[in-house]
Amino acid sequence: MKTFIVCFLFYSIQIFSQSYLNVHFNNSTYKNAALSDLQKITLSETGEQVNFHMNDGTTVPENIADIQKFTLDDFQLGEPLPVELSSFTAFVNGASVVLNWRTETEVGNYGFEILRCAQNDVWVELGFVEGHGNSNSPKNYTFEDESPPTGMVQYRLKQIDTDGKFAYSDVVRVEVGIPSKFELKQNYPNPFNPTTNIVYNLPVDGFVTLKIYDVIGNEVETIVNENKKAGRYVIAFNGSNIASGVYFCRISAGKYSTSIKMMLVK
Numbered sequence: 001m002k003t004f005i006v007c008f009l010f011y012s013i014q015i016f017s018q019s020y021l022n023v024h025f026n027n028s029t030y031k032n033a034a035l036s037d038l039q040k041i042t043l044s045e046t047g048e049q050v051n052f053h054m055n056d057g058t059t060v061p062e063n064i065a066d067i068q069k070f071t072l073d074d075f076q077l078g079e080p081l082p083v084e085l086s087s088f089t090a091f092v093n094g095a096s097v098v099l100n101w102r103t104e105t106e107v108g109n110y111g112f113e114i115l116r117c118a119q120n121d122v123w124v125e126l127g128f129v130e131g132h133g134n135s136n137s138p139k140n141y142t143f144e145d146e147s148p149p150t151g152m153v154q155y156r157l158k159q160i161d162t163d164g165k166f167a168y169s170d171v172v173r174v175e176v177g178i179p180s181k182f183e184l185k186q187n188y189p190n191p192f193n194p195t196t197n198i199v200y201n202l203p204v205d206g207f208v209t210l211k212i213y214d215v216i217g218n219e220v221e222t223i224v225n226e227n228k229k230a231g232r233y234v235i236a237f238n239g240s241n242i243a244s245g246v247y248f249c250r251i252s253a254g255k256y257s258t259s260i261k262m263m264l265v266k
Helices: 002-015
Strands: 020-025 030-034 038-043 049-054 059-063 067-073 083-093 096-117 123-135 139-145 151-161 166-168 172-176 195-202 206-214 219-228 231-238 245-253 256-264
Touching: 083 151, 083 172, 096 172, 123 139, 123 151, 195 206, 195 245, 219 231, 219 245
Parallel strands: none
Antiparallel strands: 020 030, 020 067, 038 049, 049 059, 083 096, 096 123, 096 139, 096 151, 151 166, 151 172, 195 231, 206 219, 206 245, 245 256
């Protein structure tokens, strides 16, 4: 097992693009080495010691029993982060989820991608908020998710530096309840090319039809035609196979029926 661990680590260093090997010890201390400075890693004959062979000809031995884990990272442990994120919160506000976060200092902060995960551990980008570049004073940010799905929803930030490096925030979670009324929201983006998101809310279970029509009333596509549970839904519509122009999206659910106007611009 020990031989397997060291061999796996050695080949991982050659495969992955991270620039630092961080060695974490059982006493909560750590040591770092740039991958460019590390020639190879070997085990002693007894298997009780890991030897780190450096490009300058030196060898750094460590007892394998003292090592908790290895990590490969884009930054060296102990270096100050370019953006000091002091808080990140989320709360439900009506049909939306509002995200607030605060930085104390920023160095080369290009901005933040907002990511959401509602199911299957799949993270989806919702938008982008521009950073302040370099700042020595606190900065407050906010973002509103106007169409969150029902249930437990997770959010996190992907902070991006001006040089392209990035880091993820901790995850925040909120419980989004069932909507109180029928609603077909305006699609976003609008105008769109060629995809857009269509959002609708169902306060009760029922049969739902969602269709796209052109300006003279011809049906272009049926997006939904089935029973749906109460909740919030976001449907992606792709207009790559239709011409530019004005279209209407119409929803029917029980006695509720309404439509919105959409514009496809290619």
